[in-house]
Amino acid sequence: MSIQANPTKAGVGLRLPHLAEVAAARPDVSWLEIHPENFIANPHALELLEELAADYPISVHTVGVSIGSVGGVDREHLQRVRTVVDRLDPFSVSGHLAWSTHQGEYLNDLLPLPYDEETLAILVDHLDEVQQGLGRPYLVENPSSYVGFTGSTVNEVEFLSELVARSGCGLLCDVSNIHVSSHNMGYDARAYLDGLPEAAIGELHLGGFTVEDDGNSGGKVLVDTHSDQIADPAWALYAHALQRFGPRPTLIEWDADLPPFATLLGEAARADRVAADVLGGGGSSRAALG
Numbered sequence: 572m573s574i575q576a577n578p579t580k581a582g583v584g585l586r587l588p589h590l591a592e593v594a595a596a597r598p599d600v601s602w603l604e605i606h607p608e609n610f611i612a613n614p615h616a617l618e619l620l621e622e623l624a625a626d627y628p629i630s631v632h633t634v635g636v637s638i639g640s641v642g643g644v645d646r647e648h649l650q651r652v653r654t655v656v657d658r659l660d661p662f663s664v665s666g667h668l669a670w671s672t673h674q675g676e677y678l679n680d681l682l683p684l685p686y687d688e689e690t691l692a693i694l695v696d697h698l699d700e701v702q703q704g705l706g707r708p709y710l711v712e713n714p715s716s717y718v719g720f721t722g723s724t725v726n727e728v729e730f731l732s733e734l735v736a737r738s739g740c741g742l743l744c745d746v747s748n749i750h751v752s753s754h755n756m757g758y759d760a761r762a763y764l765d766g767l768p769e770a771a772i773g774e775l776h777l778g779g780f781t782v783e784d785d786g787n788s789g790g791k792v793l794v795d796t797h798s799d800q801i802a803d804p805a806w807a808l809y810a811h812a813l814q815r816f817g818p819r820p821t822l823i824e825w826d827a828d829l830p831p832f833a834t835l836l837g838e839a840a841r842a843d844r845v846a847a848d849v850l851g852g853g854g855s856s857r858a859a860l861g
């Protein structure tokens with residue numbers, strides 16, 4: 572029986588450089604999210620994680636299950652992820668709306684997909700295979716976007732809503748990705764959140780991004796690097812997400828230029844203050860969002 576996460580207390584991403592410290596110190600953190608790809612070929616790390624999973628709610632977030640690949644889901648990798656999932660019994664299993672393999676080769680980036688009927692049919696088939704292969708429901712995460720496909724026939728919110736309806740999957744709503752994409756693509760981030768199917772939202776993500784020069788437009792482009800503290804506009808959007816959806820397990824996602832674990836706990840504490848403020852647990856929005 573999975574240990575469920577408290578939806579009003581934020582969790583943090585547990586990356587390998589912090590594993591030994593967390594296993595020894597057992598910090599006061601509500602829940603942990605891991606990438607199974609970090610543990611598949613690392614039996615000692617998986618043993619430590621399994622011990623942690625006895626005490627902390629765990630979310631498994633795969634970066635290697637490629638639901639959008641035309642060539643199909645990598646069944647061997649799916650089975651490896653299933654082995655990790657079965658040992659940890661997480662409260663949530665999720666992955667990206669993207670494809671990261673092509674003709675058997677792994678690509679470094681999570682690449683975008685055109686939002687049309689053909690893509691939808693492929694994803695529904697693949698999600699059926701993934702959810703059956705894992706023996707659990709799967710949450711699909713909204714991507715960060717930098718360019719759109721001219722061939723898309725519906726917008727991302729319409730596409731995700733239809734994907735939920737046809738596949739039975741849930742959604743992992745990455746609030747920072749919405750902020751990044753809305754800046755880069757020029758849409759209204761709050762309207763995006765308002766359009767998502769509330770009942771499908773199983774988890775929220777918050778992560779840092781970097782601001783870079785856009786050589787084409789001469790303006791700025793936001794890049795979803797997970798390498799910094801969460802910026803004020805993303806905190807404000809998080810407050811809007813909580814008003815829209817109510818409490819949801821929220822993750823502080825930090826993958827590159829990892830700071831001390833205490834910094835992640837500080838970001839989680841700030842998320843808790845925003846949640847307490849929005850959901851009526853006290854505090855002031857000026858203090859939480861400032």
Ligand SMILES: [Fe+2]
Pocket residue numbers: 712745776777778824
């Ligand atoms: Fe994310």
